[in-house]
Amino acid sequence: MTDKESTIYLIDDDDAFRRSLVFLLESVGWNVRDFNSAVTFMEEYDEVPTDLGCLVLDIRMPVMSGLHLQQRLHARGWSIPIVFITGHGDVELAVQAMKSGACDFMEKPFRDQALLDAVENAVRQGGHLRRTSERRAAAQEALSHLSQREYEVARLLALGQPNKLVARSLGISEKTVHVHRQRIMDKASVSSAAELAHLMLLTDPDLLDQIMPTVAED
Numbered sequence: 001m002t003d004k005e006s007t008i009y010l011i012d013d014d015d016a017f018r019r020s021l022v023f024l025l026e027s028v029g030w031n032v033r034d035f036n037s038a039v040t041f042m043e044e045y046d047e048v049p050t051d052l053g054c055l056v057l058d059i060r061m062p063v064m065s066g067l068h069l070q071q072r073l074h075a076r077g078w079s080i081p082i083v084f085i086t087g088h089g090d091v092e093l094a095v096q097a098m099k100s101g102a103c104d105f106m107e108k109p110f111r112d113q114a115l116l117d118a119v120e121n122a123v124r125q126g127g128h129l130r131r132t133s134e135r136r137a138a139a140q141e142a143l144s145h146l147s148q149r150e151y152e153v154a155r156l157l158a159l160g161q162p163n164k165l166v167a168r169s170l171g172i173s174e175k176t177v178h179v180h181r182q183r184i185m186d187k188a189s190v191s192s193a194a195e196l197a198h199l200m201l202l203t204d205p206d207l208l209d210q211i212m213p214t215v216a217e218d
Contacts, residue, residue, distance in 0.1 A: 006053025038069035054081040054122035081126035139202035158197040
């Protein structure tokens with residue numbers, strides 16, 4: 001999906017202001033879905049829309065605020081790029097939203113181009129998040145075929161340990177490590193420890209903190 005094939009989901013309870021933003025975004029080629037409340041958006045979508053580029057979200061709305069919606073989405077595990085629209089005096093709330101992962105916030109009144117730039121950047125970030133998520137899911141699928149012992153061996157191999165150290169760490173023979181290593185490569189469809197490390201890092205980014213010292217010592 002290219003950026004312009006994505007859809008901008010606009011949520012604002014000010015009808016006139018919302019219509020003006022729809023016109024602005026559509027004028028440069030974005031697909032736009034607009035909602036007059038966060039509640040309406042939540043009622044329509046039980047899952048992340050497949051065409052979602054980003055949310056453009058008013059931070060203050062009745063019943064459910066934009067900040068509350070952000071928290072609800074996080075609780076569902078949705079990693080969605082959000083550009084918040086804030087009124088005068090809402091900057092403290094906007095800072096809170098940014099700390100919770102929002103891409104940007106626009107304080108009214110703002111320039112049209114500033115909003116367009118913020119939306120484009122959010123869509124780009126969203127695309128990166130989506131691709132990372134897809135790669136992580138593929139890595140998890142590849143590693144899901146490993147047994148518990150094979151996973152333990154794979155983790156140590158990903159840390160750069162040779163067969164001898166893996167055998168010592170797990171209390172097994174080098175020959176057994178070699179057999180596990182071949183099975184791991186076959187099951188995960190990789191041909192080297194470097195490729196295996198890449199898969200492991202996708203599923204466990206914290207592993208990098210343990211790999212770096214190993215590389216430095218070499």
